[in-house]
Structure formats: C-alpha cells, structure tokens
Amino acid sequence: MKLLQNVMKQVMIRDPNQPEFHQAVKEVLESLEPVAERNPQWVQAGIFERLVEPDRQIIFSVPWVDDNGMVQVNRGFRVQFNSVIGPYKGGIRFHPSVYLGTIKFLGFEQILKNSLTGLPIGGGKGGSDFDPKGKSDGEIMRFCQNFMRELYRHIGENTDIPAGDIGVGAREIGYLYGMYKKIKNDFTGVLTGKGLTWGGSLVRNEATGYGLCYFMEEAMKSIKGKSFEGTTVVISGSGNVATHAAEKAQQLGGKVVTLSDSSGYIYDDEGIKLDTVKQIKQVDRKRISEYVKYHPNAKYVEGASDIWSVKCDIALPCATQNELDGQAAKELIANGCFAVGEGANMPTTPEAVEVFLGNGVVLAPAKAANAGGVATSGLEMSQNSMRYSWTFEEVDAKLKDIMVSIYRNTSNAAKEYGHENNLVVGANIAGFLKVGNAMYEQGV
Numbered sequence: 308m309k310l311l312q313n314v315m316k317q318v319m320i321r322d323p324n325q326p327e328f329h330q331a332v333k334e335v336l337e338s339l340e341p342v343a344e345r346n347p348q349w350v351q352a353g354i355f356e357r358l359v360e361p362d363r364q365i366i367f368s369v370p371w372v373d374d375n376g377m378v379q380v381n382r383g384f385r386v387q388f389n390s391v392i393g394p395y396k397g398g399i400r401f402h403p404s405v406y407l408g409t410i411k412f413l414g415f416e417q418i419l420k421n422s423l424t425g426l427p428i429g430g431g432k433g434g435s436d437f438d439p440k441g442k443s444d445g446e447i448m449r450f451c452q453n454f455m456r457e458l459y460r461h462i463g464e465n466t467d468i469p470a471g472d473i474g475v476g477a478r479e480i481g482y483l484y485g486m487y488k489k490i491k492n493d494f495t496g497v498l499t500g501k502g503l504t505w506g507g508s509l510v511r512n513e514a515t516g517y518g519l520c521y522f523m524e525e526a527m528k529s530i531k532g533k534s535f536e537g538t539t540v541v542i543s544g545s546g547n548v549a550t551h552a553a554e555k556a557q558q559l560g561g562k563v564v565t566l567s568d569s570s571g572y573i574y575d576d577e578g579i580k581l582d583t584v585k586q587i588k589q590v591d592r593k594r595i596s597e598y599v600k601y602h603p604n605a606k607y608v609e610g611a612s613d614i615w616s617v618k619c620d621i622a623l624p625c626a627t628q629n630e631l632d633g634q635a636a637k638e639l640i641a642n643g644c645f646a647v648g649e650g651a652n653m654p655t656t657p658e659a660v661e662v663f664l665g666n667g668v669v670l671a672p673a674k675a676a677n678a679g680g681v682a683t684s685g686l687e688m689s690q691n692s693m694r695y696s697w698t699f700e701e702v703d704a705k706l707k708d709i710m711v712s713i714y715r716n717t718s719n720a721a722k723e724y725g726h727e728n729n730l731v732v733g734a735n736i737a738g739f740l741k742v743g744n745a746m747y748e749q750g751v
C-alpha cells in the first residue's frame with residue numbers, strides 16, 4: 308500500500324480494539340490502491356478517509372424484564388456508515404459476541420455490497436449483545452420492544468431501514484415493527500423482512516441463500532465452465548442463509564451433505580433433508596444435532612470447525628465471520644474443492660483468501676455473493692413505496708438478474724484493473740466506484 312497506507316494507519320490508531328473492522332478495511336483499501344492512483348482528485352478530497360469513518364455511531368442501553376421479573380441490561384448499536392447513494396440500509400444482529408467493532412465491520416462491508424446491488428441504498432448495520440438462545444417468546448418480544456424504544460428516533464423509510472441478520476428473523480422483525488408503529492403511528496416500510504400480510508416481499512426470506520447460488524452458478528459457468536449439477540456441496544450454518552442456500556443448491560442439482568451450528572455439524576451422505584432441518588430450526592428452535600434422531604444414517608460431529616475436512620466440490624460458508632481459516636482452505640483444496648461462495652459476511656480469513664486465490668479456486672466474496680438479501684430488501688422498499696406487491700416469480704426473476712449483473716460488474720472490474728477472475732478485488736472496486744464518485748460530486 309502506498310497512497311492509502313496512512314488511511315489504514317489512522318483507522319488502527321483511532322480504534323485499536325476492533326480487529327474485524329481492521330480486517331474488512333484493510334482488504335478493501337488494498338484493492339482500491341490502483342483506483343486511488345487513477346483518481347488523484349479523490350485522494351485530494353479525502354474520499355478514502357471519509358469512507359472508513361461512519362457518519363454516525365449510536366450506542367444505547369436496552370433494559371428489559373426477564374421471565375423471573377429481573378431487569379437485564381444489554382447494549383444496542385446502530386452504525387449509520389454512509390448515505391451518499393441512498394438511505395442507510397443493513398441488518399440487525401443479536402448475538403452475545405456483538406460489540407461496536409462487529410457492527411462497524413458489517414456496516415462498512417454493507418456500503419460496497421449495497422452499491423453492488425445497483426439499487427439506491429447506503430450502508431449501515433445495528434445489533435445488540437443480547438443472546439436470543441434459550442429465551443422465551445415473551446422475553447424476545449420485550450427485548451425487541453425496548454430495543455425499538457430507542458432505535459425508532461434514528462430510523463425512517465427515507466433515513467435508515469434496518470432488517471434481519473444473525474439472531475434476527477421474522478419473529479424479531481415482527482416485534483420490532485409492532486413497537487415502531489405504536490410509537491410513530493406510521494405504517495411505512497421502515498424495516499424489511501416484514502411478514503407477507505403486512506408489507507413484506509415474497510422471496511425476501513429465501514433471497515440471501517438463493518442469490519448466493521445464482522451468483523455461484525454464473526461465476527462457476529464463466530470461470531470454470533461448471534455448475535452445481537452433480538456436485539457435492541458443504542454448507543456451514545443452519546440459519547436463514549444456510550437453509551435457503553441448501554434449498555437452491557439442491558434445486559440446481561447439487562448434493563448438500565452438511566449443515567452446522569456453533570456446537571457441531573451434521574453429515575448426511577444421502578443429502579440433507581431440508582424438511583427435517585426446517586422443523587428442527589424454525590419450528591422447534593432446537594440444535595442441529597437433533598437431525599440424527601430423525602435420520603439415524605446421518606452422523607453428528609461435535610465441533611463446528613471440522614466441517615471443512617468433509618470432501619466436496621463446492622463450499623458455502625453461511626454461519627459467521629472468520630469461520631474458515633488457512634488450514635481449512637488447504638484441506639478443502641486437497642479434497643478437490645473448486646469453488647467457495649461466502650454466504651456469511653467475511654467468513655474466510657485473509658490467510659484462507661490467499662490460499663484460495665493462489666490455487667485458482669473460484670472465490671465469491673460476501674459483498675457480491677450474499678447481496679441478494681439486501682437487494683430483495685431494496686425490492687421490498689420499492690413495493691412498499693408503490694403500495695403494491697409483485698409475485699414470487701417476478702421478485703425471483705429480478706433477484707436472479709441482479710445477481711448475474713453483480714457477477715458481471717465484479718468480473719469486469721477485476722479484469723479492467725489487471726486481476727482477471729479475482730472477484731475479491733473486483734467486488735471491492737466495482738462497489739466502491741459508484742460510492743466514491745457520489746461522495747466526490749456531493750462535496751465535503
């Protein structure tokens with residue numbers, strides 16, 4: 308790094324204790340070095356310094372009453388990162404590991420991801436260190452209501468539109484939306500991922516996983532002349548993204564042999580039965596280990612990280628950040644894996660990225676490959692504005708078009724900057740160009 312190395316230094320001095328944020332920024336700045344060289348006016352205008360500093364970081368207290376009548380206090384976050392191409396947009400994560408650095412890394416990635424969708428949406432992210440695991444519906448509802456009791460003053464359909472992420476699905480969006488509406492007396496599309504009877508879009512639930520597979524299908528066809536048909540697929544996670552990635556991979560002719568949670572993974576040589584998974588995870592809200600009770604021929608392996616030792620052609624990490632490291636990458640390659648699609652945000656460590664790229668593996672980075680979720684959120688916002696709903700087929704076709712066009716823009720940017728088939732560099736550059744230009748045109 309030359310032109311941008313001081314930008315990185317400043318980030319590390321300002322917030323030394325946010326390693327995930329450093330990781331996300333470093334990768335992007337390294338990719339953008341040639342863009343800075345070609346655009347000295349952007350360097351002069353401080354575009355890169357401004358890109359890495361959120362517009363606004365809101366931290367708030369969320370007191371709530373548990374089922375024993377005890378008051379618990381969690382911490383809530385909303386980072387409004389960049390709104391040059393549209394209102395802040397991005398999910399909310401509830402997980403005990405959440406701190407400001409998590410939300411900043413996710414919000415930063417979201418700027419470029421949302422730009423890649425081609426839709427007018429800026430970047431933001433929110434969350435809390437609240438742990439939804441083991442909580443009753445009543446506790447979840449009271450937590451969501453109290454979270455919204457503060458968040459409502461910072462969001463709006465033209466200002467900032469949150470959605471789900473880890474630990475925030477349809478149930479939580481319902482409670483959050485209900486509270487927003489009570490406070491504001493305003494029925495607007497202020498959240499996405501809403502229920503289908505109250506403003507939600509068809510396909511939003513499936514969109515991230517489906518979009519990931521549409522992207523992979525295009526990337527594998529263009530780079531390797533291959534597809535899902537006849538392949539063995541390893542998928543981590545068993546939440547929204549993993550389940551729908553598995554569903555689409557199966558529809559496209561792949562055999563999905565694993566799913567996981569943070570405790571361990573299941574392996575089913577005959578192919579994972581998704582009806583069982585949906586019953587366990589979505590209806591019963593239990594652990595993935597339950598699967599072997601229904602299918603005794605499958606096996607459960609304790610420990611989530613060993614999943615990458617399972618032989619496969621295609622790997623789709625769909626759980627969480629840094630879940631796939633350099634050693635796992637080497638194991639995957641040794642077992643014949645030729646394509647990796649990031650369903651989760653930043654699931655691959657920098658070492659693993661290097662291993663994949665150095666060995667000619669098709670590596671589809673999260674900000675391009677998992678953009679189908681937020682893209683369909685954008686389509687939900689359009690439908691809310693129009694007071695109209697498209698059919699499943701209409702939204703699905705738009706999602707597919709968007710994913711193919713993200714692949715083309717990413718691939719073209721990589722080629723134009725001398726990194727053919729490096730989709731990591733391509734996504735960073737293609738996502739940034741529109742944002743950088745808008746920042747420049749709008750002034751300081």
Ligand code: NDP
Nearest residue numbers: 472473474515544545546547548568569626627651652680
């Ligand atoms: P869910 O809450 O539905 O599922 C999360 C899954 O990941 C669970 O199986 C969970 O297991 C596992 N997981 C979570 N944290 C960890 C951890 N620290 N170690 C191992 N496993 C873990 O979330 P989503 O499916 O929505 O999100 C998964 C990933 O996809 C995240 O990175 C998210 O940011 C990203 N994403 C989500 C989008 C969406 O539309 N929902 C859009 C784009 C990206 P356990 O139950 O044991 O915690």
Ligand code: 2IT
Nearest residue numbers: 397398470472680681684
């Ligand atoms: O990481 C992501 O892109 C999401 N969690 C979805 C965000 C959204 O606003 O739909």
